[in-house]
Amino acid sequence: xxxxxxxxxxxxxxxxxxxxxxxxxVQDTLVRAYGAVERFDGRYPRAWLLTIMxxxxxxxxxxxxxxxxxxxxxxxxxLESQTPHDSAEQDALRDAFDAAVEDALxxxxxxxxxxxxxxxxxxxxxxxxxxxxxxxxxxxxSRLHRARHRIRDRLDDADLLTRRAR
Amino acid sequence: xxxxxxGAVADRPLSCHQVGKILQSFLDAELDEITxxxxxxxxxxxxxxGMAADVxxxxxxxxxxxxxxxxxESLPRxxxxxxxxxxxxxxxx
Numbered sequence: 001x002x003x004x005x006x007x008x009x010x011x012x013x014x015x016x017x018x019x020x021x022x023x024x025x026v027q028d029t030l031v032r033a034y035g036a037v038e039r040f041d042g043r044y045p046r047a048w049l050l051t052i053m054x055x056x057x058x059x060x061x062x063x064x065x066x067x068x069x070x071x072x073x074x075x076x077x078x079l080e081s082q083t084p085h086d087s088a089e090q091d092a093l094r095d096a097f098d099a100a101v102e103d104a105l106x107x108x109x110x111x112x113x114x115x116x117x118x119x120x121x122x123x124x125x126x127x128x129x130x131x132x133x134x135x136x137x138x139x140x141x142s143r144l145h146r147a148r149h150r151i152r153d154r155l156d157d158a159d160l161l162t163r164r165a166r
Numbered sequence: 167x168x169x170x171x172x173g174a175v176a177d178r179p180l181s182c183h184q185v186g187k188i189l190q191s192f193l194d195a196e197l198d199e200i201t202x203x204x205x206x207x208x209x210x211x212x213x214x215x216g217m218a219a220d221v222x223x224x225x226x227x228x229x230x231x232x233x234x235x236x237x238x239e240s241l242p243r244x245x246x247x248x249x250x251x252x253x254x255x256x257x258x259x
Contacts, residue, residue, distance in 0.1 A: 005244050010236050019237035026244055034251050101228040119194060120229035126196055145190045151225055161221060 004046050008053060011124065011132060014117045015057050025060065029053040050124075050131045097155075104154040105147075112147035115140055180208045185215050193222055 008029060012022035032052050033040075040048055105113060118129040119140075126144075130137040155161050185208045191197050192205040209216045 013234045023240040027247055030248050030251055098228045101225055102232055120226055121233040
């Protein structure tokens with residue numbers, strides 16, 4: 001499973017927003033994958049690993065918040081409610097467009113934001129993002145498209161699309 | 167994703183409305199080859215749709231620049247962890 005390590009680490013960064021937690025999450029995923037390899041049919045290894053990572057992340061958060069153990073629907077809320085904190089990447093100057101896009105992304109509901117991160121920041125396909133989030137591919141498409149429309153509208157409101165299409 | 171059945175419909179140019187519905191999938195390279203070509207053809211000819219696509223591409227590129235840096239120092243440690251795991255040297259964490 002070594003070829004997928006960089007992808008796993010990138011997605012783990014999106015899920016945890018913290019490099020130490022991301023590394024732990026990938027290790028957890030590898031241990032689970034290794035334990036379940038007998039049941040793996042050999043098809044779509046990346047999708048298989050991403051699904052394992054999703055379950056691992058849900059369990060990790062549950063361990064830290066044991067009150068969620070009895071709640072069967074807590075998984076989705078866990079994935080949707082974690083608030084990211086800024087990484088130390090902001091030493092580079094951003095232009096007004098990048099800053100506005102980032103603001104618009106942050107203003108989105110968490111469930112939209114998460115899909116945008118997986119597809120636009122991590123480069124996952126729609127199906128892979130669906131595997132990570134545990135939702136149908138149609139939900140990924142709908143959330144992603146609505147998220148981008150909202151970002152565009154916000155840029156438009158800020159007059160940042162003056163010389164572009166409206 | 168192929169939105170067109172073989173036959174007359176597939177040969178017709180796409181309308182702006184049809185392109186609008188699949189533009190995001192086009193930008194994410196999620197369409198089949200035939201549909202991709204038809205959308206690209208429309209974007210070449212239609213200034214309005216072409217400019218809309220440019221805006222979304224700029225947004226997508228800007229979002230890509232916002233990606234958190236992958237901790238490069240983690241990769242060799244994870245490779246070693248995976249190697250030990252498959253060699254049976256690494257137990258449950």
